[in-house]
Amino acid sequence: MPRTKEQYEQIRSKTKNKIRSAGLQLFSHKGLNGTSIQEIATSAGISTGLMYRHYKSKEDLFNDLVNTAIHAGKALESLLNSDDCPSAILKQLSDGLMHEMNKSDESAQYLVLITHSLMLGDLEQEMVESYNSVLFDQMTNLIRRGQSRGDLKPGDPYQMTLLFFSTLQGLAMMKLSLIDRFVCPSSEMLTAYLIKES
Amino acid sequence: MPRTKEQYEQIRSKTKNKIRSAGLQLFSHKGLNGTSIQEIATSAGISTGLMYRHYKSKEDLFNDLVNTAIHAGKALESLLNSDDCPSAILKQLSDGLMHEMNKSDESAQYLVLITHSLMLGDLEQEMVESYNSVLFDQMTNLIRRGQSRGDLKPGDPYQMTLLFFSTLQGLAMMKLSLIDRFVCPSSEMLTAYLIKES
Amino acid sequence: MPRTKEQYEQIRSKTKNKIRSAGLQLFSHKGLNGTSIQEIATSAGISTGLMYRHYKSKEDLFNDLVNTAIHAGKALESLLNSDDCPSAILKQLSDGLMHEMNKSDESAQYLVLITHSLMLGDLEQEMVESYNSVLFDQMTNLIRRGQSRGDLKPGDPYQMTLLFFSTLQGLAMMKLSLIDRFVCPSSEMLTAYLIKES
Amino acid sequence: MPRTKEQYEQIRSKTKNKIRSAGLQLFSHKGLNGTSIQEIATSAGISTGLMYRHYKSKEDLFNDLVNTAIHAGKALESLLNSDDCPSAILKQLSDGLMHEMNKSDESAQYLVLITHSLMLGDLEQEMVESYNSVLFDQMTNLIRRGQSRGDLKPGDPYQMTLLFFSTLQGLAMMKLSLIDRFVCPSSEMLTAYLIKES
DNA sequence: TATGAATGAGTTTTCATTCAT
DNA sequence: CATGAATGAAAACTCATTCAT
Known part of the structure; x- marks a missing residue:
């Protein structure tokens, strides 16, 4: 039973928010270059790969x-x-x-x-x-x-x-x-x- | 005939000042992680290697x-x-x-x-x-x-x-x-x- | 669909063995300092970067x-x-x-x-x-x-x-x-x- | 009053012995690649530059x-x-x-x-x-x-x-x-x- | 969608060697 | 002869990004 469009949309949105939240927290403290994708992903509780489905x-x-x-x-x-x-x-x-x-x-x-x-x-x-x-x-x-x-x-x-x-x-x-x-x-x-x- | 201690000291001090100057300028703008050693060295007009004779x-x-x-x-x-x-x-x-x-x-x-x-x-x-x-x-x-x-x-x-x-x-x-x-x-x-x- | 934990474990283990094998071979002949990471990686058939996901x-x-x-x-x-x-x-x-x-x-x-x-x-x-x-x-x-x-x-x-x-x-x-x-x-x-x- | 040939020869020989001694000690323990010129020079009590007047x-x-x-x-x-x-x-x-x-x-x-x-x-x-x-x-x-x-x-x-x-x-x-x-x-x-x- | 192994280019760091004095 | 500042190439290491699953 595949998920509906809305469910996917909701998952995407939830993940994106976690990424944004983690990114904001880390970037604001350590800057763009001082923050690694790995840190953001870990802090957001996702994998690095998933990051790239949301941001290029x-x-x-x-x-x-x-x-x-x-x-x-x-x-x-x-x-x-x-x-x-x-x-x-x-x-x-x-x-x-x-x-x-x-x-x-x-x-x-x-x-x-x-x-x-x-x-x-x-x-x-x-x-x-x-x-x-x-x-x-x-x-x-x-x-x-x-x-x-x-x-x-x-x-x-x-x-x-x-x-x-x-x-x-x-x-x-x-x-x-x-x-x-x-x-x-x-x-x-x-x-x-x-x-x-x- | 080697230079005197004082001459060497002066050379070192001059180089160190160039490094500090370049570092201050670049770090203040781009932060620790946003600034590369290469940039600092170039801006100071020295080689990257020389950096490491002054700072580890x-x-x-x-x-x-x-x-x-x-x-x-x-x-x-x-x-x-x-x-x-x-x-x-x-x-x-x-x-x-x-x-x-x-x-x-x-x-x-x-x-x-x-x-x-x-x-x-x-x-x-x-x-x-x-x-x-x-x-x-x-x-x-x-x-x-x-x-x-x-x-x-x-x-x-x-x-x-x-x-x-x-x-x-x-x-x-x-x-x-x-x-x-x-x-x-x-x-x-x-x-x-x-x-x-x- | 991500691989299972076991699959990942197996992949890691396989790579690690290749690294260890290459390292043993090279270190024993040329010593710690005589062997470069590049040599080990090449000999193990991997990239240098991957080395560092297994050994710091x-x-x-x-x-x-x-x-x-x-x-x-x-x-x-x-x-x-x-x-x-x-x-x-x-x-x-x-x-x-x-x-x-x-x-x-x-x-x-x-x-x-x-x-x-x-x-x-x-x-x-x-x-x-x-x-x-x-x-x-x-x-x-x-x-x-x-x-x-x-x-x-x-x-x-x-x-x-x-x-x-x-x-x-x-x-x-x-x-x-x-x-x-x-x-x-x-x-x-x-x-x-x-x-x-x- | 310049030194005589013999005096120079003696100085050279003394320095060379110090280098050889330091080199032997360090190379035997740490190998060729594990030993730096700097270490040898320091251990021999000379400058790195002087090393190169004795060995190319x-x-x-x-x-x-x-x-x-x-x-x-x-x-x-x-x-x-x-x-x-x-x-x-x-x-x-x-x-x-x-x-x-x-x-x-x-x-x-x-x-x-x-x-x-x-x-x-x-x-x-x-x-x-x-x-x-x-x-x-x-x-x-x-x-x-x-x-x-x-x-x-x-x-x-x-x-x-x-x-x-x-x-x-x-x-x-x-x-x-x-x-x-x-x-x-x-x-x-x-x-x-x-x-x-x- | 989600994972993390793998890559490779870029960065940091080291160090043999040169050279002006 | 003697010094150590300076270089640059090579080595160690990092990390954004890709990709097979």
Whole structure:
């Protein structure tokens, strides 16, 4: 009695998730080159051969994960582009991010993955463009808008954007390396240089 | 007629510096595993064999560089432990760090190297201890002192310490990956959540 | 559909035997350092990479073979420790050994392997202890017992033991280096200094 | 004030002896491939470069030492070819050899060197011919002569020759590997299968 | 779908040899 | 004569990928 299409699909999907999970965990800590297919397969509880039925290469898996990270980042766009008061948006943003960060390692792992990808420099330059140009521009614009409204503190908006994302990346790495010695800062600390105190 | 001991020492030292320089540059960008000995040797303008007359393995070079980074970090200790007013110390610290960061890539590279080492997790756990326990403790104590003097803003001192070092690491990585699109934040932004505005 | 555990086990075992065979042959002639992994792999009809799925290093294979040799040597213990008449035991022993020696190269190769290992000196000192202390002691005791029974010729028993094993090692090497110009001595010659003529 | 020719000659000779000594010691234990030029130089207390002013390659040194060993072996020829009574010659031979063996490690080292050379198989086949054909033949003839005189025990003369040289090689190796746990057998034991007891 | 044996190209590492001083 | 830095080719070892089952 052969399985139905759906059953196969479900098995595939389950396996793929295990691979992605293992890959995310390992890549975020040890990078693309520091992680072997064998490690990923073992960690995912499958054979190396099976890996190649889901991804045509190690880099393919890596890129898939980086893309997921990028897409998650893009989810922030709608928030950044909303017409609400900038300080409220930023508050909501940092609240949300710190909440994510507290919840599980996953968000931090994705963030660190982006870092790895950026530092490698060569491959997938499109993502860098997406990530930077789009997200950075939107954030910079938001800050500029907030400043002209008198909502936000003065200072170079691009500098502020850079500081914000740098801090985020830095926190993600700290979380992964310090493990349980890590504590998330309050979102107020995170935005102290941005939002005026009331 | 052989050269004198001093001449040999000088030759060795010159070569070693070229290796360290190339290693720092490459490791900080591509990590331990992403960098090949061949790349380092080529970048240093020497043969691969010569590498091994200075370091017994690739990891040995990596660890040497990480140790240098740690020791540089320890140079901050005297500043953190001075009896001056905490807010002044922190101001001086962030001024100094941002100045370093602006001057050249080297500081950022060393910082990122530490990150790589921390993320790898396994080797050289002593450094983690040095780096964390000592530096973090001193910073935390400084903040605590500043708060009780009414000098600094309220908030969990350990959280603040973590945020500070996270930001630093994050900025270093951004600097290396964004290259000339990177701009350093002002030291006021860096310490906005710490130092009371006057 | 993957193979069964047993099928895999059989494949592994077959390959391992080919490696061991090639290793024994080459190591016994050219020593640990004189033999390259490439040679072993070629001689075994496999790729170099496959070697490392069975042994984690060249030395690992070498030690495995030496251990086999040692264990084979230990098989003599029961004979040496039997309560039979010492002269009969020694006769049986040298008959057996010369027969082994005549049959194939393998015994000689294992013996020479032990020599190589002993001469290297450093690694696997336990074997030396096993091999020497245990086997030598038992042989010495046997000779002592035979002498007090008036069964064997007089002379320092330890000296006799050493001579016996030295001769064995020497014959093994001669067999391997002279190839078909080698002829085994009769077991009477081998024990002439031990067993009284009747 | 430049040195005289003789002084230079003396220095050269002294250095060469140190090299030969170190080489003999190391090669006999670890073989040609197991010994590095660096080790030899260090052990001889000189630089690697100086090695090459005396020998054009590592093999050159090895062969030089093997040749010395061969020539020393040839010194036995006159003894083997003398017209004396074969049993007396053999007695004198084994007495002499055991005395050499007791005196220092050098003889044993040269003997083991020959073994290494023989086992390598390829290079310097001439020596094998010299060593075997000549020495073995002479020994075999001597034994044959002794047997026909009724001087020596019966048995295949070639077998006896082989046993004699095998034992010698084996003892040399034992001496080098057992170090101070080694004791030389009496020359009577060594020739028990050859010489009739009186 | 799933397995792990097998490959081979690439990486790390070693070391005999050269050479400027 | 003497040194040890430097090279480069060869050896040891790793690992992404393929493939028969």
